[in-house]
Amino acid sequence: MLKYEIKDFPLDQDNLMLAETLFHNANGYLGVRSNFEEGYPKNMDSIRGEYINGFYDFASSPQAEKLCGLVEEKQTMLNVADTQGIEIYIEGERFSMFEGEVLGRTRTLDMEAGTTLREVLWRSPKGKTVRIEIKRMASFALLPFFLIEYKVTPVDFSGEVKICSTHIGKVMNYFNPNDPRVAGESFEHLLVESIEVNNDVSYISSKTSKSDLCVCSAVKNVFSKEGKTEIVKEDGAVKEEYIGFISQGEVLTLYKYTILCDSVRYPNLSNETKENMEQALSTDINEWYEKQKAYLASFWENCAIDIVGKKDLNEAVHYNLYQLIQSVGKDPFSNITAKGLSGEGYEGHYFWDTEMYMQPFFTLTARDIAKNLIRYRYTILEYAKENARILGHKKGAAYPWRTIMGKECSGFFPAGSAQYHISGDVAYSIVSYYLATKDLELLRGCGAQVLIETARLWMDLGNYYRGKFHINEVTGPDEYTCLVNNNYYTNVLAQYNLRWAVKSFHLLKEAGLISDLIEKTQITEEELKEFEEAADKMYLPYDEETGINPQDDSFLQKKVWDLTTIPEDKKPLLLHYHPMYIYRYQVCKQADTVLAHFILEDAQDLETIRKSFAYYEKVTTHDSSLSTCIYSIVASRLGLEDKAYEYFGESAKLDLFNTHKNTKDGIHTANMGGTYMAIVYGFGGLRIKEEGLFLNPHLPKQWEGYQFRILFEDAKINVKRTQAECRITLLEGSKKNIHVYGKEYCLEKELVIY
């Protein structure tokens, strides 16, 4: 039973906002925060929102000083409608969790059913008791479809129940007038253009202020028992009122169907919205629940992850993976936002988080989704080229640091556009996908082109100096040091990118599939030679004295900040110190060189990696949620089992335990993928290289066992580690030579190592 349940959850501000995130419903296309249908008291704050992945408006992003090429317009994900509103009146008394008496309350996320449930036993001020059960689902089977099943049962009376269900089109994104940091952002991005009611379905069509996109929301309320109903159009909204007489013990159910369609995917917007609503209504509700279950059954079966002996961690890991499938876009117009579809943090932007933290999970367990993520990057390739021109480059593609539709949104380039590594990350994810699938077709169709254009960027970005290829003025993953020369992570990744641009060319050439690539890129053998030379001569900083790879040319000459002296109220550093002050220290927000040592471990010997890990661990604050999972993986690699386990726990529990204190703004999707990686790449020691598949499964001493399942080439492989054995099973596909614990085996059916 994959359930996450909280009982008697506190009704205070912080916990409600947190639960809005934790229990949100999403399917990768739409997401609905888990707001109370009936609302909170007026003095309480709520981030009430329904979002569509990849649906945005342009918003101005003024620069304090205007400089050439600086971003002055960003994209922002919109709250598109409020179809959550349901108010209940019990014999005239309005139901509220904050009035009368709440006799019991439970919130449950059912990760097999794909639904959330809020159960409340409530006694009204005048003493009438009702049971309220609210089930919600964002359908994986019909992406524009969101359902609320709202059940009311009079427990100790019979009487009139009035239900008021609203559909509001005139909505705005969250802003808090008490928080000067967000107040300036209040803006009506969405303008209601028309409101219609047809066959008791209300349709609200709206248009964005600047991006010229449209959204149509449709709502239909279906009541289980006949009553008196009335539908009223209001300013930017539609309200339906129902009045019925319900007997004691009788269950009154409202099925509230929402369809959200946008013009990005549905060019015939109003027709397609209607069609989707008809489809939703024409299928029995239980069938929708079954489809949901079936989708998730397959999802869980494909990753088959299980931790035995640590219930809370197992639950946390499943919670995290569930959020990934809720968050990931299922079409090439969308990707995975940093907060999924659970909130407005980072404005629905896509970052490198996808490629480096989440895509590996899909590459290993759900290839269609992974392929789609690559296709998204391919659809924005032209914007990446344009971005390279804005940054001054004469050739190549520079993927934007944060974006929705492809244009750069980062307003502070030292910690944004300067993170050139994102182009390397995109390239790396394509190579990873290829190595796991050997899918030449993807390389031919789009992958190799991206590899060539990103390789070209490095050539234009870097320069030879005293015989070595240098890359200056970039920012690595660690945003506590910006605009540096020869960031180790960037350089080693650029080297890999350059080499794989060449390799992909030869792979396609040998397969007779090269013509498209040449036509699209005009790549020549001469240019490929330049790639190879730059890769061979890539400068990778190494310090003899410490025996480590310095994060960049000057990292080691900076001051050391004794992290133990930082008071709690000064954390995270970025909220309490001027960026320039932080830059002046050897202090890292997150894994940077350590991450390089994970993804490209063969670039250095193990002793260097060991020393680097020890060095950087002392100076890393993990103020980024992308950090601890990587430290866990590399600790596993180095046999530092206690550290690996501790970092893993921090990663796994981040959102459920709200350890970064900002889960109210949305989940941390990258970390969720990182949790998975810490198991599979960390404890499991998985690597997929040109030389093949490597496994090195170790068991944390706190566990009885664990299991995961991956796709490799044409095979589906189950890896199970218990205290007694490591059992590797070929579930599907042809036999494989694999490397386990440093030895090569042929996996034909099952391999058991004691």
Next chain:
Amino acid sequence: MLKYEIKDFPLDQDNLMLAETLFHNANGYLGVRSNFEEGYPKNMDSIRGEYINGFYDFASSPQAEKLCGLVEEKQTMLNVADTQGIEIYIEGERFSMFEGEVLGRTRTLDMEAGTTLREVLWRSPKGKTVRIEIKRMASFALLPFFLIEYKVTPVDFSGEVKICSTHIGKVMNYFNPNDPRVAGESFEHLLVESIEVNNDVSYISSKTSKSDLCVCSAVKNVFSKEGKTEIVKEDGAVKEEYIGFISQGEVLTLYKYTILCDSVRYPNLSNETKENMEQALSTDINEWYEKQKAYLASFWENCAIDIVGKKDLNEAVHYNLYQLIQSVGKDPFSNITAKGLSGEGYEGHYFWDTEMYMQPFFTLTARDIAKNLIRYRYTILEYAKENARILGHKKGAAYPWRTIMGKECSGFFPAGSAQYHISGDVAYSIVSYYLATKDLELLRGCGAQVLIETARLWMDLGNYYRGKFHINEVTGPDEYTCLVNNNYYTNVLAQYNLRWAVKSFHLLKEAGLISDLIEKTQITEEELKEFEEAADKMYLPYDEETGINPQDDSFLQKKVWDLTTIPEDKKPLLLHYHPMYIYRYQVCKQADTVLAHFILEDAQDLETIRKSFAYYEKVTTHDSSLSTCIYSIVASRLGLEDKAYEYFGESAKLDLFNTHKNTKDGIHTANMGGTYMAIVYGFGGLRIKEEGLFLNPHLPKQWEGYQFRILFEDAKINVKRTQAECRITLLEGSKKNIHVYGKEYCLEKELVIY
């Protein structure tokens, strides 16, 4: 005759805007752009403004991404009133330079009289001819006083002349709706609070929107001949109409008196405005002209600059010095803005320009003014300390990169707050003042305290690394490379600052004047030792291979940009390339290391300076107006006479020839000071060091001779160089041992070297 005159000046947009700047009237307290009293046609743009030095409002400066400590509110100098308006109707026909026929037109700046003159001979559409002469003066004798003397003479008719003189309080700063870069800035900073008319004097009192400052403008129109007059209050304005009958050949004169007072200097604002107006009115107008002449006579006498044999350059040099005396603040509430009081460019902010480019002129020729500039820095010392805290420092004072009242206004810290050298520049200017004056009292009163607090900043900013004191993550004067480690200029200046903090302590101690300093700074012998050690161990980058001081640790490893390949339409680089792209090149906007080699020439041997000059010359675009004068000085030092002369010419002519194409936004005051320095420090070879006064006067071959006059300790010394001789005359004060052409002499009365 020190006059700058243009005849038949073009009446097109660009030239009118340029002339508004070039012929502006200012006295260091107030400045009035040279707008036509009668205005331009509606379709023509004009920056119409009257400014008070140091009078500002706060304006929001939103950051695209909010980070800790980033500036979100700046100060901006305000256009405080429009008292320029005068319209003339000749028998009902309105005078305009753009209608009828302009038979002659001349604009003159008289730098001895301290006035500007516009003379027009105009024939109306109906054929009536008038002579119009408009003299303007910003009084040096009564700082709040601005005068327009407006003369009309009917040439070929007798008839009715109507004059309409306006006084407008409801004004705004310039913005151009067609220029998206400034459109966002349109804001009513000044709100009219009251309008009064008393004894035919109109008073308009206004208050700023946020800074809580007030300004009162007063206007009185005095006509030379009686006529029918009427004063009318309008919305935010007062208008006076005069109608009189003037005979052919008769001169009608309007004396329009303006008084501008602000609450920064005049706490009893309305009374003091009235008193100033009474004072202006009670003195005969010719006496005001005489006072103006006398003030300037003394000014010219004190610097006695003269170039013989090159009229245009001599005129340009005098023009530049005249602008300096027009621009420099005469009280501790103000300083010298980057554009003087001639326009709104850089929003009336004070930069390092003062200390490094303009203060030397005043230190050598007008000590009271120089002392006042130091006092201004002392009055904002507490803000500089606060700024250091904002930047994260536990101690010391970090002078803001750009400011009016003391708080940092730079919105882009990599090219703003990161320019820590400004604190060194302030320290340097105090030491320079001391060396020229031996004024211990100034050190005791404020100078030494600033030296101690700036020295403390370096201690907190830098760190020891492998035995040397490093300063990381700063930006030097050259803004084409930002956030670097060990900028040579910064480090060598910090070293000087640290040493002089110690020296000033000992100087005061030996003089028995130390108690104040200890009380104010709590400085200890131990801390002084730390200063000394850091100075001794200061890391100054030096490259063996090239034999130069690299601009910073990584300058030489960057790409070289062949400046000859940059097309004209891509200049200046900062307007056409993303800053990060520029940072990646060995390209300099301005002198940086070369400037260090001028101000602290003894830190390196001449050979290194020679190689550095040659190296940096190749990579410097001189996109900053602060560059060529320094190149001229160092070229002189190195005996590169042709280069020195060419760079000098570029500096001298910058505004008069509008070579940077932006003089319409205001003059370039720093460059004007730089022109002076290129003569006195460059051709004249002047240095004032602890070891005494050094001169090395060389004559550019294009000249017959030149002269300048300086104050040194108690002496006033005249230096005159002709082809035949170098004549050094002690005009006042005691005899001095001085060094001329590398030899030591005793200057008793006159020294002539052939």
